[in-house]
Amino acid sequence: MFSRLLVPDTFDYMIAGYVVLSVVLSIYIASITLRWKQAAAKFRTYQEDK
Amino acid sequence: MLKEPRLLTALDILSALMILVAAGLVFFYAPVEQLMGQVQKVFYFHVATAWVGMLGFMVAGVAGVQYLRTEKEKWDITGLGAVEISLVFFMTAIILGSIWARPIWNTWWTWEPRLTTAAIVELIYAAYLLLRSGVDDPGKRARFAAIYAIFGFFSVPLTFISIRLLRTIHPVVIGNAEAASQGGFNMDDPMKIAFFFSLAAFSVFFVDLLWHRIRLGELQSKVNTLRIQSYEKES
Numbered sequence: 001m002f003s004r005l006l007v008p009d010t011f012d013y014m015i016a017g018y019v020v021l022s023v024v025l026s027i028y029i030a031s032i033t034l035r036w037k038q039a040a041a042k043f044r045t046y047q048e049d050k
Numbered sequence: 051m052l053k054e055p056r057l058l059t060a061l062d063i064l065s066a067l068m069i070l071v072a073a074g075l076v077f078f079y080a081p082v083e084q085l086m087g088q089v090q091k092v093f094y095f096h097v098a099t100a101w102v103g104m105l106g107f108m109v110a111g112v113a114g115v116q117y118l119r120t121e122k123e124k125w126d127i128t129g130l131g132a133v134e135i136s137l138v139f140f141m142t143a144i145i146l147g148s149i150w151a152r153p154i155w156n157t158w159w160t161w162e163p164r165l166t167t168a169a170i171v172e173l174i175y176a177a178y179l180l181l182r183s184g185v186d187d188p189g190k191r192a193r194f195a196a197i198y199a200i201f202g203f204f205s206v207p208l209t210f211i212s213i214r215l216l217r218t219i220h221p222v223v224i225g226n227a228e229a230a231s232q233g234g235f236n237m238d239d240p241m242k243i244a245f246f247f248s249l250a251a252f253s254v255f256f257v258d259l260l261w262h263r264i265r266l267g268e269l270q271s272k273v274n275t276l277r278i279q280s281y282e283k284e285s
Contacts, residue, residue: 024138032266
């Protein structure tokens, strides 16, 4: 009981860390997906023109 | 070419599952560190993202060597993909470290050896992308990028050993810490399991992302070739 009271409350920082991690990685995955879709659309267009 | 290989789909699922299990171990299995509280749980993914960053910079260096040996475009695409992914992960590691440092060191940032060398590494590889975009000729760009990635990699081990060689407040979790370090701790067995599983999960995630990024690079290269062919046909 006594030792639990001494543990500092840094919960908000932990949440901030994991939110940043999730947001940054989600944006990067979304960027790869979007770029793939754009390139695939162009690829199909050029293939049809051939 | 557009269809995703089954092995890559399996790797997508495996990496997602491993990240979920790693998060479960971090939040529900590893105990709360008594001196730092919950923020210490940032450490598991902070180290894992930094590890992936360094791994990618190493892959880019190896791809650079391979490109200079063979002059095959796939190595240029691999190097570019590895640097791009590593920049994202290394930047994330720096931000996570900063968030951890605020309650532990009472500051978001300090110019001590680890943070300074990490910032330099991030800038070196950000410059790699900027300088690449400044060279029009694909062959010259690939050669230049390969040489840059090889020399750029020398900055990475410097960052890794900086906290082991220099006087710093950055903790060393594995190995002997500098006496001046603040925020260090000894890992018990559940912490070690969460830590090493996180490293493994992010390594698999890196391979998965790199494979996707290489496929994207190859598709973009193919589109570029078709665009030139189409232009030549018209003129």
